[in-house]
Amino acid sequence: MADxxxxxxxxxxxxTATSLGVDGFARHRSPGSGRHxxxxxxxxxxxxxxxxxxxxxxxxxxxxxxxxxxxxAMAAAAAGNRTKTALSNNAFSCTPVDAYKSMHLVKTGGxxxxxxxxxxxxxxxxxxxxxxxxxxxxxxxxxxxxxxxLSPRLYLVMCPIELVLFSNLTPIExxxxxTHRPGKIFRQVVFTELVEEPTNLAxxxxxxxxxxxxxxxxxxxxxxxxxxxxxxxxPYHNWKAxxxxxxxxxxxxxxxKISVWRFPSELTxxxxxxxx
Numbered sequence: 337m338a339d340x341x342x343x344x345x346x347x348x349x350x351x352t353a354t355s356l357g358v359d360g361f362a363r364h365r366s367p368g369s370g371r372h373x374x375x376x377x378x379x380x381x382x383x384x385x386x387x388x389x390x391x392x393x394x395x396x397x398x399x400x401x402x403x404x405x406x407x408x409a410m411a412a413a414a415a416g417n418r419t420k421t422a423l424s425n426n427a428f429s430c431t432p433v434d435a436y437k438s439m440h441l442v443k444t445g446g447x448x449x450x451x452x453x454x455x456x457x458x459x460x461x462x463x464x465x466x467x468x469x470x471x472x473x474x475x476x477x478x479x480x481x482x483x484x485x486l487s488p489r490l491y492l493v494m495c496p497i498e499l500v501l502f503s504n505l506t507p508i509e510x511x512x513x514x515t516h517r518p519g520k521i522f523r524q525v526v527f528t529e530l531v532e533e534p535t536n537l538a539x540x541x542x543x544x545x546x547x548x549x550x551x552x553x554x555x556x557x558x559x560x561x562x563x564x565x566x567x568x569x570x571p572y573h574n575w576k577a578x579x580x581x582x583x584x585x586x587x588x589x590x591x592x593k594i595s596v597w598r599f600p601s602e603l604t605x606x607x608x609x610x611x612x
Contacts, residue, residue: 340413342389342406342422344436346378346495346526347567349428353409354419358440358448364419366446374568376612378494378526378586379440379448382431387411391435394523402430428495429523433588439597441572441586444612449604451586451597458508459593465516470555471504478512488550492575493527498566500530500537502550502559511589513557524590529576537569538562579603 338355345352345365354361358381367373383390387410393402402423409422423430440448461479475482491510493499503510507529514525533543538561546559572578577585577599585598 338414340384340387340410342382342384342410344380344382344427344431346380346428347498348377349426349495350424351382351406351409351422351427351431352419353406353413353417353422355413356418358438358450359446361419362440362442362448363446365442366444368444373444374612375442375444376568376572377442379442380436381438381440382435383437384410387414389435391432394430394432396426396430402427428526433524433590433595436588439586441599443572443607443610445610447607447610447612449607450600452600454585454596454598457587457594457596460512460591463516463591465513465518467518469513469557471509471557474505474509474513474557477516478509480506480508486554488547490530490533491527492530492566492570493525494567495526496522496524497563499563500534500561500566500570502546502561503557504550504554505557507584507587508594510558511587511594515589515591524588526586526588528586529584530570530574531576531581532574534566534570534574537566 340353340355343352343354343361356364362379367375387407389403389406406422409420412420439451441451442448458480462477464477472482488502488504491501491503505513511525514522535543542561546561550556550559576582580599585596588595
């Protein structure tokens with residue numbers, strides 16, 4: 337019987353059972369050469385035990401049985417199917433972040449790079465949130481000292497929706513706010529920090545106006561600049577975490593905690609050379 341993985345793809349948010357392994361599945365999903373196509377993604381290998389997920393899916397009101405769907409897909413993959421979709425609709429939000437076993441950064445051509453799990457960055461203290469909170473109140477409720485550097489940060493949110501936004505919040509503060517904000521709450525969120533504005537996504541004036549708006553109002557927490565297919569349009573070298581410029585990385589958070597996955601200390605030549 338072939339070994340079977342259960343992969344969550346981000347930003348698509350689908351779960352697939354496959355016998356192809358990380359590299360095989362990444363190439364299987366590749367749309368082609370990075371010269372002509374786009375298909376960047378994060379590939380998350382989920383914890384399994386035999387032909388069953390080794391975790392409990394989050395409750396969705398009993399409208400589907402995620403475990404049974406995953407087990408059926410894994411059985412099909414073990415029986416000879418190269419891939420079998422387990423959950424395609426809203427799989428990201430019903431999969432607990434504690435189910436993540438490994439994370440791989442995939443280029444368009446299907447070249448995969450495993451990220452290093454650096455552990456839990458912070459466990460949130462409080463959970464009371466309201467729309468009028470200041471950044472300092474967010475920091476206090478999250479259980480950290482308020483930041484000293486008030487320069488706005490630029491974030492790429494990959495899941496549950498794709499956004500590029502400016503924020504007066506640090507990554508820990510933003511993760512807390514995103515998973516607690518009334519009316520716009522994310523059950524979980526995956527994001528990273530950027531080093532420069534991706535002006536290929538929108539007119540430069542939009543970035544300028546958004547930056548000026550958030551710089552002029554230190555009490556403002558976020559200002560969205562653009563959405564839709566952001567991950568495909570922003571090269572990995574524009575991520576602050578690339579080549580470990582600092583201690584940032586791919587941030588993964590739920591309402592209780594935030595964890596970080598970092599680039600390896602050395603990148604493989606094949607991954608760096610690969611297009612996309």
